[in-house]
Amino acid sequence: MPGNDTSSKAADSSAAAVALLETVRSELAAVKLGLELPGTDKARAATKSALAQLDDYILPRYRSLDAxxxxxxxxxxxxxxxxxxxxxxxxxxxxxxxxxxxxxxxxxxxxxxxxxxxxxxxxxxxxxxxxxxxxxxxxxxxxxxxxxxxxxxxxxxxxxxxxxxxxxxxxxxxxxxxxxxxxxxxxxxxxxxxxxxxxxxxxxxxxxxxxxxxxxxxxxxxxxxxxxxxxxxxxxxxxxxxxxxxxxxxxxxxxxxxxxxxxxxxxxxxxxxxxxxxxxxxxxxxxxKDAAGRADIARRTLNGTVKALSGTVELVAQAAEAEDKAGQQLAEDVRSSYSDAVERILAATKDGALLRGEVLARWQDFVGTGEFFRTLEQNVGRLRDRLGAFFRGQPAPAVKVETAIETGLQAVIVDEASNAAEDADQRWRQDPAGRRLLGTDDLSGVSANFPERAAAEIRAWQGSLMELISAEGQGKRNQARWLSFGVNGLGAALMIVVFSMTAGLTGLEIGVAGGTAVVGQRVLEAVFGEDAVRRLAQKAREDLQTRCEALLVAEQQRFLERLRVGTPAAELGKHAEALQRLAAQA
Structure with missing residues (x-):
């Protein structure tokens, strides 16, 4: 019957309106305006007022139009x-x-x-x-x-x-x-x-x-x-x-x-x-006494209130969009600081800087005497004649080389992470919104457990190198040489090759670091072959880069977790338009 059809359409329309309003209410409640930007205080107050009016009047009235x-x-x-x-x-x-x-x-x-x-x-x-x-x-x-x-x-x-x-x-x-x-x-x-x-x-x-x-x-x-x-x-x-x-x-x-x-x-x-x-x-x-007149008054007020709500939602959407842009910039500042730190760490692993000091001394102790290296500095070409000496005797333990590399690499990672934190902290403090997020907290240094996490990650990287060596050495015709030198010894040699580029070193250091790298590379080539050494070194470098990136990405979360994300502005904007259409219904 026509009357029933009209009643059914009205009920469907009312149910659709309630569903829209409940969605708007839910997403307004999810808005997080945590940054101090122009107009944010007004948007926060508007959000609070809109939520109250949805609860106190708009939703109850739509659910009970005959009240x-x-x-x-x-x-x-x-x-x-x-x-x-x-x-x-x-x-x-x-x-x-x-x-x-x-x-x-x-x-x-x-x-x-x-x-x-x-x-x-x-x-x-x-x-x-x-x-x-x-x-x-x-x-x-x-x-x-x-x-x-x-x-x-x-x-x-x-x-x-x-x-x-x-x-x-x-x-x-x-x-x-x-x-x-x-x-x-x-x-x-x-x-x-x-x-x-x-x-x-x-x-x-x-x-x-x-x-x-x-x-x-x-x-x-x-x-x-x-x-x-x-x-x-x-x-x-x-x-x-x-x-x-x-x-x-x-x-x-x-x-x-x-x-x-x-x-x-x-x-x-x-x-x-x-x-x-x-x-x-x-x-x-x-x-x-006039039921129809009361309904008209309720509908008129309701439509006007929904229209005003549409404007409020649009205001909040604009504030959310402005906050999203500001938050993206603050996040980019942090990511840039830590990304630059990763680049500096990787540069330090490629330019031979880690082959100085303790690492070089422990590697010399491992592969031969100081006299051997002094001779090696004078004539690196004689290295191939001396390789037999490495395999005839029992090499000294390589653990001290690994430990020295761990200590040196940890120092580089911690230092650059600290530089990144200081840079990110300064960038945020130059921005009013960033200053408000930081408050009185000092994030300009690394977190308390970062040095331990860095050391653990380096040890895990060293362990992965040992696994690469083991996998590469299985079934080789020169397995006797591989076993003679040992997994740890070959692993130490691979670490030396990873850090073998000499850019940044001068004078005697170039000769020492160059000779150090050649020893490691020739040892590995004698066991696995030249192509395999390049492939192993590339995998090792990629693994180290991945681990460094993961360390610093985790560390930058101290900043990024303060950027709370709420309802996307685009969704609120769409809801504002839907509310306008709802308010226009007679």
């Missing part, structure tokens, strides 16, 4: 909000008086038949529920409502009263300009959860800045507003009313309902005469 309208009564300190609410129900239900603030926790008045809509956490889910206590007999307005300190401000007092029109609930909110920060924040939260506003001001305060800031927010959301001009001297009613109407029209609120409450004495209970609020009460009753 009663929530009319929030708000305004400035001393405007007479609580007195107005009491007058609307005909007896004191919320505290009114001279002591400020009088409304310290919100009171929600509803018809008994509407109780189920507000008893659970459907709307304003972060506020716990407290049942209002009914009092026998009339009580003065300055004693009505909850005792100020009886419950936390994070509570919502629910009061049933048959005088409240069924279909519309009234929520007496704290002052929007309260001296209490908590009260001001709660007032803003409640107004953001309203289907319509009943905004109370006075004849001498209607032009104050704080109320107008909120009224402009209402205009941006296209929310229905009823403005109550309270305590107006009869002689000034025409002039003040005309001026206020003009101000409303200029600010896009020409459709706002304006009700004037004259300045009259209160009775002995602190109540206004019923006739002073009769026009406002009649208007609320008319809204309550």
């Amino acid at each position: 009663p309208l929530l009319a929030v009564v708000g305004g400035s300190t001393g405007a007479g909000k609580s007195t107005l609410v009491n007058a609307l129900v005909g007896h004191p239900v919320t505290r009114a008086g001279a002591i400020r603030p009088t409304t310290r926790q919100p009171i929600l008045l509803h018809h008994p038949a509407d109780g189920l809509w507000f008893a659970d956490q459907r709307v304003l889910p972060n506020l716990s529920r407290i049942r209002g206590v009914k009092v026998d007999g009339p009580i003065p307005a300055n004693q009505a409502g909850a005792t100020p300190d009886a419950a936390a401000i994070s509570s919502l007092v629910l009061v049933e009263d048959s005088a409240v029109p069924q279909g519309v609930a009234l929520l007496d909110a704290p002052d929007v300009d309260s001296i209490s920060d908590d009260n001001r924040q709660l007032a803003g939260q409640l107004l953001a959860a309203a289907d319509l506003w009943v905004f109370v001001t006075t004849a001498n305060r209607y032009a104050d800045a704080v109320p107008w800031k909120l009224l402009l927010d209402a205009a941006s959301r296209d929310i229905m507003v009823a403005v109550i001009l309270d305590r107006v001297p009869p002689a000034a009613e025409a002039e003040v009313s005309e001026d206020l109407r003009s101000m409303l029209a200029k600010q896009g609120l020409a459709d706002a309902k304006l009700f004037v409450v004259p300045e009259v004495p209160l009775d002995n209970l602190g109540m206004l005469p019923a006739e002073t609020v009769a026009p406002l009460l009649d208007w609320l009753k008319t809204l309550a």
Whole structure:
């Protein structure tokens, strides 16, 4: 049937809207704006506000489009909000008086038949529920409502009263300009959860800045507003009313309902005469009786709020995009510092620098005497004649060569990692966002366990060289020579070949390092052949590079882990467009 089809389409549309809004809520909550950039504070506040409004109003209203309208009564300190609410129900239900603030926790008045809509956490889910206590007999307005300190401000007092029109609930909110920060924040939260506003001001305060800031927010959301001009001297009613109407029209609120409450004495209970609020009460009753009209008001406010949410999501998307770009630059600074360090380490392994000092001495001790090397320096070409000496005798242990290489290479790696950390730290401290990420932490040196990790990685590299030697030597015709020299000895020779280039050395060092490298290379060639030696050296170098890169990539995480990644800006931008389309639906 056509009616069923229409109802089904509406249900599908509502379900799709809820799904979109839940996705937006989830991704907004995932946004991490951790950098200090221009506009970030505004985006953080907007994100927090948007999440609250999604929870308090947008999602609950989309899930329950037929729920009663929530009319929030708000305004400035001393405007007479609580007195107005009491007058609307005909007896004191919320505290009114001279002591400020009088409304310290919100009171929600509803018809008994509407109780189920507000008893659970459907709307304003972060506020716990407290049942209002009914009092026998009339009580003065300055004693009505909850005792100020009886419950936390994070509570919502629910009061049933048959005088409240069924279909519309009234929520007496704290002052929007309260001296209490908590009260001001709660007032803003409640107004953001309203289907319509009943905004109370006075004849001498209607032009104050704080109320107008909120009224402009209402205009941006296209929310229905009823403005109550309270305590107006009869002689000034025409002039003040005309001026206020003009101000409303200029600010896009020409459709706002304006009700004037004259300045009259209160009775002995602190109540206004019923006739002073009769026009406002009649208007609320008319809204309550018109189900279609209530739905239109809810839809209008909802669409306006979603449109405003779209702008907020776009703002957050732009902030996330700016943070992503800034974060990429900070990350690039770090990666560049550590990449340069890897290059310097590899250069040190190729230019013969590691063949100085202890490494050279231990290698000389291993392959022959100092006299042998002095002769070798004079005539490197005689090396081939002396190779037999290496294989006829039992070579000295190669462990000291490995240890010396480990110590020398570790010193180079640690030193360059420290230089990289200092460089990255300086780059970040030159950037306001980087400075904020670092705070008081000093990351300009290596982490405490880095030297041990570097040493362990070098030993693992040396072990992998031994495995290469073992694999290459299996099945060789010259296995006797291989076994005579030993896996450790050939491994030490391979390490020497890896560090054999002599660029950067001068004078006697060139002769010594050159002779050292030739010895290692000729030994390996005698066992495996020239091509195999080149291949083994290349694999060893590649393995060393991979391990150095892994060490420094792990070390740079101390910086990069501070760059927390949230929802991609592109996704938020798409959601902003989807919200615009949703808000445009009639």
